[in-house]
Amino acid sequence: MHSFQELSSLFETQFNKRHFPKEPAHLYDAAQHILQIPGKRVRPVAVLMGNELFEEILPDAYQVANAVELFHNFSLIHDDIMDKAPLRRGIPTVHINFGENAALLSGDVMLVRAYEYLAQIKTTYLPAVLNLFNKTAKEVCEGQQLDMDFEKRPSVSLEEYVGMITLKTSVLLAASLQLGAILGGARGNNQQHLYEFGKKLGIAFQVQDDFLDCFGDPQKFGKQVGGDILANKKTFLMIRTFEVANAEQKEQLNFLLENSHPNKVEKVLQLYKACGADLWAQQLKEKYYTEALHHLEEVAVISNRKEALKNLALYLMQREH
């Protein structure tokens, strides 16, 4: 059994290579560029952990982990085009660096490359792996569409937001774990419980993300605190505040959203606190985290094997950036 850190370094060692031919350089250099930006590689490592929960890690698990990481980066490239995002983790996005056309096409070719990795695994696992991968890929696209749809709507319910977040970010973590479990030979309910563990954990992760954007330590957070507020993004905190605010607070919030007040971030944060959205978010995170752990309990393997996943969950919940 390996820890997250050990698996992360095992993954990185074999992933740190050129995944594409040299030519056409405009296409493949753009694709390769984003893969070299250091990251936590949570999703591909989740594949390895899902496998190791049941059985020694198969060589095929690295192919699937590569596919998941390529898929994730494909979605980042295309999302950044759609969101017109200039930066990702402080680094210019692919479409800024290489132009929109090369970004679009390098995303496409990255998705195909992901399927190339999948096609290399043992035929016995291939249909189950492909089916889960395809279903998840469609869901991630649906999540991105809903996210864009929600931006244009005056209001979004908490339930709708959780549904969107689940598709856009949680299902890929959930599927990564289950893909590993398929390779590890997990039967029936075990796969489903592991999937649910990942899904709930992913939602908890997003609650934490929205919370840190408002209340994170600027020294540790690594990006501008209040970025979501400045962009008028509908987040867990914004949606909750609108749900519980009184008439006067609602009016204030609407005013702040519609006008560019010099202390906008500070003023909105005050409203969040006045409405208790900060404490509520922490409780919501705990709720999903607890539900996630409950599903992990239900996986029928000896408790010892679950330690690495428990530590991963704790690490993701306690992170400050």
Add this chain to the structure above:
Amino acid sequence: MHSFQELSSLFETQFNKRHFPKEPAHLYDAAQHILQIPGKRVRPVAVLMGNELFEEILPDAYQVANAVELFHNFSLIHDDIMDKAPLRRGIPTVHINFGENAALLSGDVMLVRAYEYLAQIKTTYLPAVLNLFNKTAKEVCEGQQLDMDFEKRPSVSLEEYVGMITLKTSVLLAASLQLGAILGGARGNNQQHLYEFGKKLGIAFQVQDDFLDCFGDPQKFGKQVGGDILANKKTFLMIRTFEVANAEQKEQLNFLLENSHPNKVEKVLQLYKACGADLWAQQLKEKYYTEALHHLEEVAVISNRKEALKNLALYLMQREH
């Protein structure tokens, strides 16, 4: 054995359905829209023909044919975004109709849907089918990138242009035939010869396309004759004319490309004729067509079975639109 027309209608009957869920509507309506535009469906029918050349058509052939048609439409949607094309076959393109973001994302989800169809075929065929599909998908992306690269270059050699056209359009026709052949149980060289038949035919088709854009009958052609000339596109005829023109003709051609002369199309066509590029293009088309048929001859099945493919080749060569 079926004719192209019969297979086209068999294909259409099962393809003419909704391939996507209802929601999110912004995503899936955009994807569905382009699939309903009537077309010749040459590529998916090529899958069926490649299968039937060797063996009765398997149900799996329709899954692969669907995948090929979805892949083709994915590439059209994304190419039209990159090329900023307002129309395709006289109908507003997806990004014009639904916006660039929905077009980008619906292309993505269409590619994933293609893989969903592939994942349904018998496991014995799956690795070979996936490998050829993936290789081809990457090549089509490479072709599109080269096409965009060439637009920015002052000159492109005939060899480079043929290489780009092969990737951008021919390999998908070639692969469609071979995918069918895989399902039909074709062995060794038979697959390769059928692939080469499709590849050469695809190049001949493109020569004809470039020719019709210049010298097609406006009544039959269905789009503006001279569109490539007005867009300063590097085509077989343009490249050839630059290769054989004398100094004075070259100067004229450059002048026409750099300035907007009211009789630009007419003047360029005169230069094409003066340099014999029109006759040369017809000969080049014949050359690739003959090479294609030669490869078909080399496929080891009784001649009778080849009639449908021969007719398809003839039809594609004689078309006037």
